[in-house]
Amino acid sequence: MFTGIITALGSIESAEQKGDLRARIACPFDPAKMAIGASIACSGVCLTVVERGGQPGDAWFAVDISGETISCTVPGMWEEGRTLNLEAALRMGDELGGHIVTGHVDAVGSVVETSAIGDSTRLVISAPADLAPYIAAKGSITVDGASLTVNTVEDQPDGAVHFTLNIIPHTAQVTTLGTLVKGSAVNLEIDTMARYLQRMQSLRG
The missing domain is CATH 2.40.30.20 (Elongation Factor Tu (Ef-tu); domain 3)
Structure with missing residues (x-):
């Protein structure tokens, strides 16, 4: 973990x-x-x-x-x-500063837009349709191993989803996220809780 x-x-x-x-x-x-x-x-x-x-x-x-x-x-x-x-890997007693991450990549996404917002960078990332049910505004997602908070979500006509992230200067400096440009591919892992909640909901349906 x-x-x-x-x-x-x-x-x-x-x-x-x-x-x-x-x-x-x-x-x-x-x-x-x-x-x-x-x-x-x-x-x-x-x-x-x-x-x-x-x-x-x-x-x-x-x-x-x-x-x-x-x-x-x-x-x-x-x-x-x-x-x-x-x-x-997380050790017993370590601070849980982000969210629980398994290190299992669910899909590869791509950067569709970057823009400056103050000193930060706004990223818009496209994720495939299979991940759309698991990505929610103010929820967590892992991008290239980094725990991030989703700002907004916009479903696309083809079933894919675009979501936005805010990358502060510190994060951009100490990770590879500061080097991302339009067209960059990224590893995505959805929040484990979202995975189980979606499974429970599907069984109820």
Whole structure:
């Protein structure tokens, strides 16, 4: 489990196909605190640490990425040089600053509009029709691993949904969200509570 509060940025140093894709990710963590078998969310994707090394503040860890994961996430995100939002798994007693995030990507969305609102950035993101019932104004959604609050929702004629987010300067600086432009693809995870509520409602119907 995660909270959607990004704690660091990492970059893919290498990616090599070994049955699954083995990616080595540079990060500012302490390798002594990254246990083999531990989970780290990489731009919203829960992955397992299979190797680690380096020094505190200049470390790296390796993960194996299955074909299924590659097919369900942003195209090209596992290429060498890619910057990733990182969050270590939630520990008992940690502050729940965002919302409960599983690290399982539900769909890939795309940025359809960006605009400046004061010092912040307004993003409009398109999500596929399958996710439309789970996205609500003032609800939570995870975009590339970051827990965010949905401002508005607008259903589209084709069944897709456009929703707006406000990215404050701090969030833009410490995550990859500040680099998003029109046409950028993003990993989306709906709120777990919304998932169960929708399931309960469908059974009642």
